[in-house]
Amino acid sequence: MSKLRQLVDKVKPTFSEGGKLHAFRSVFDGFETFLLVPNETAKPKGAHIHDAIDSKRIMIMVVIALMPALLFGMYNVGYQHYLAIGQAAVAGFWSKFWFGFLAVLPKIIVTYIVGLGIEFTVAQWKGEEIHEGFLVTGIILPMIVPVDCPLWILAIATAFAVIFAKEIFGGTGMNIVNVALIARAFMFFAYPTTMSGDRVWIRTDSICGLGEGQVIDGFSGATPLGQVATSLDPTVHLTDAAGNAISCWDAIAGFIPGSIGETSVIAIALGALLLLFTGIASWKTMLSVFIGGGLTAFLFNIGGLDTAAAQLPWYEHFIYGGFCFGAVFMATDPVTSARTECGKWIYGFLIGVMAILIRVLNPGYAEGMMLAILLMNVCAPLIDYCVVQGNIKKRAKRAIKK
Amino acid sequence: MGLLSKKSKEAFITPIWGNNPVTMQILGICSSLAVTAKLEPALVMGISVTIIVALSNVVISLLRNTIPSRIRIIVQLVVVAALVTIVSQILKAFAYDVSVQLSVYVGLIITNCILMGRLEAFAMGNGPWDSLLDGLGNGFGYAIILVIVAFIRELLGSGALLGFQIIPQCVYDAGYLNCGLMLMPPMALIIIGCIIWFQRAKNPEL
Numbered sequence: 001m002s003k004l005r006q007l008v009d010k011v012k013p014t015f016s017e018g019g020k021l022h023a024f025r026s027v028f029d030g031f032e033t034f035l036l037v038p039n040e041t042a043k044p045k046g047a048h049i050h051d052a053i054d055s056k057r058i059m060i061m062v063v064i065a066l067m068p069a070l071l072f073g074m075y076n077v078g079y080q081h082y083l084a085i086g087q088a089a090v091a092g093f094w095s096k097f098w099f100g101f102l103a104v105l106p107k108i109i110v111t112y113i114v115g116l117g118i119e120f121t122v123a124q125w126k127g128e129e130i131h132e133g134f135l136v137t138g139i140i141l142p143m144i145v146p147v148d149c150p151l152w153i154l155a156i157a158t159a160f161a162v163i164f165a166k167e168i169f170g171g172t173g174m175n176i177v178n179v180a181l182i183a184r185a186f187m188f189f190a191y192p193t194t195m196s197g198d199r200v201w202i203r204t205d206s207i208c209g210l211g212e213g214q215v216i217d218g219f220s221g222a223t224p225l226g227q228v229a230t231s232l233d234p235t236v237h238l239t240d241a242a243g244n245a246i247s248c249w250d251a252i253a254g255f256i257p258g259s260i261g262e263t264s265v266i267a268i269a270l271g272a273l274l275l276l277f278t279g280i281a282s283w284k285t286m287l288s289v290f291i292g293g294g295l296t297a298f299l300f301n302i303g304g305l306d307t308a309a310a311q312l313p314w315y316e317h318f319i320y321g322g323f324c325f326g327a328v329f330m331a332t333d334p335v336t337s338a339r340t341e342c343g344k345w346i347y348g349f350l351i352g353v354m355a356i357l358i359r360v361l362n363p364g365y366a367e368g369m370m371l372a373i374l375l376m377n378v379c380a381p382l383i384d385y386c387v388v389q390g391n392i393k394k395r396a397k398r399a400i401k402k
Numbered sequence: 403m404g405l406l407s408k409k410s411k412e413a414f415i416t417p418i419w420g421n422n423p424v425t426m427q428i429l430g431i432c433s434s435l436a437v438t439a440k441l442e443p444a445l446v447m448g449i450s451v452t453i454i455v456a457l458s459n460v461v462i463s464l465l466r467n468t469i470p471s472r473i474r475i476i477v478q479l480v481v482v483a484a485l486v487t488i489v490s491q492i493l494k495a496f497a498y499d500v501s502v503q504l505s506v507y508v509g510l511i512i513t514n515c516i517l518m519g520r521l522e523a524f525a526m527g528n529g530p531w532d533s534l535l536d537g538l539g540n541g542f543g544y545a546i547i548l549v550i551v552a553f554i555r556e557l558l559g560s561g562a563l564l565g566f567q568i569i570p571q572c573v574y575d576a577g578y579l580n581c582g583l584m585l586m587p588p589m590a591l592i593i594i595g596c597i598i599w600f601q602r603a604k605n606p607e608l
Contacts, residue, residue: 150577164592190583 003347008032029119059135061278065271066139072267073260074100077147080202080257085213102207103261107142111153114158122167133172140180140329144259146200153191158181177377178336181370198222201257202241218243223257223322229366231308251319262325272328281332285348289327292352293317300360309360317356326369338380340387347383351376414535415478424547425598426531428516428531433507434548434594435587441564448545450508451539454485459537462525466482478521486511516540551593559584
């Protein structure tokens with residue numbers, strides 16, 4: 001580590017004021033703080049918190065928390081592929097993982113190159129420090145798209161989201177809506193055939209000769225929620241790619257088709273534990289999303305609406321689709337969620353309610369988590385405003401009484 | 403005062419870009435979002451609005467000294483409504499398909515803020531010649547924005563221009579897809595936003 005420090009100190013003058021590469025100061029600055037913990041804290045005066053944790057450390061924490069879901073997602077991509085070509089029992093663990101790794105890695109690279117490229121350019125242009133917000137966005141985005149989503153669409157969506165959802169509003173920390181979800185929403189509405197339907201969730205082609213094979217007869221690539229949405233019978237029998245029944249355990253472990261990182265409840269729970277343990281995500285938001293979603297789904301269960309989506313048991317709504325992923329990683333985004341403590345309860349609760357409402361009542365959208373979170377992102381400042389005003393009124397009343 | 407005095411020139415030229423009614427005054431946004439999914443209706447709409455603004459400007463300018471100021475809005479509306487009805491009937495007679503695509507938006511030109519704005523702000527206080535130029539300038543300004551937005555939207559949204567396929571089939575075979583979002587109104591708003599961004603970045607005075 002000290003060698004790294006020496007190296008960084010040695011090249012520092014080149015990038016400082018008057019140095020040869022002064023124009024690239026913000027790039028250097030970005031890498032310096034990326035590699036080494038900055039040793040500047042607030043002056044030991046007053047009531048400030050004296051800690052070297054900055055948004056880079058926070059972002060890295062979130063990236064680490066995402067790792068279990070990402071790694072499992074890679075494995076699941078391979079597993080679903082070998083299931084689709086009828087070799088799930090033959091192929092080993094590593095060949096499945098390797099297949100998924102090769103399928104997912106290009107997506108991660110593309111989002112990072114496009115997103116960081118724009119961020120670096122803007123920072124350079126405005127002469128600001130590089131914002132680190134894209135670290136998380138760049139890893140979340142590949143995890144919330146179907147595996148067969150083309151790379152060029154991913155690149156366009158990333159560019160669109162970073163420019164229009166983030167840089168226009170003033171960069172990291174200023175965005176009103178979640179950047180990764182805007183990218184996903186862009187893809188969803190601009191290129192619906194690559195983002196929904198039955199054909200995009202499982203990769204059936206081979207990658208560089210790996211995983212060659214014919215797709216088996218009776219193959220169906222529909223996600224569980226897709227099957228629920230299209231089912232005419234209120235009691236739906238969910239099946240996987242090869243036509244076997246899906247049990248709740250399969251869905252909790254994550255062996256179901258879906259967006260790359262969203263399938264496994266266990267892997268997401270590991271990430272959630274880390275986020276809660278380090279205090280980065282708010283447990284209030286997370287919990288209230290589940291309460292809101294569970295309650296709404298339960299009301300539909302007893303409400304007697306005679307569709308498959310309404311009759312899906314309330315706990316099963318959590319384990320299919322992106323409910324858990326959204327609740328843990330997207331709803332808790334500290335920038336776009338409500339900031340008052342009371343507001344977090346309302347914000348999370350309404351996300352859960354909206355997500356289930358969209359799932360059940362809108363047959364066009366099998367999954368409602370993305371739209372629910374985006375909607376509540378927009379409403380979060382309003383919630384905060386009401387909570388703050390309510391508090392002011394309450395205290396004013398108390399003051400007058402005395 | 404010559405036919406193209408400085409004032410007349412300004413009345414014609416500034417609304418086309420520098421003081422564009424859509425991007426600078428943010429007027430007429432509703433119709434610019436609604437009719438710009440394809441280039442053809444956008445062109446027709448731009449021409450219709452140009453004709454109506456120019457003619458109604460002239461008429462109101464000629465009447466400006468006889469209109470009692472208390473009922474001027476009603477008089478302006480009558481003039482605009484008469485012109486809009488004529489244009490709408492002509493469209494129905496000679497370009498029925500386009501008039502179906504434009505649907506209510508031809509009729510809604512009556513409520514287009516650009517018209518009322520120009521009548522109130524310019525025609526009520528200036529002579530007919532200047533008013534004509536002002537009307538033409540504002541109409542062109544509106545039409546230009548419509549055409550730019552519609553060009554981008556039709557090219558990226560349908561791969562065509564004026565109904566002719568521009569993007570060749572081999573590109574689609576290679577995996578290219580039309581951007582469905584371009585056909586939805588939100589994208590028109592974003593494109594207009596980009597034009598405003600560009601315009602303001604070019605002109606630091608704004």
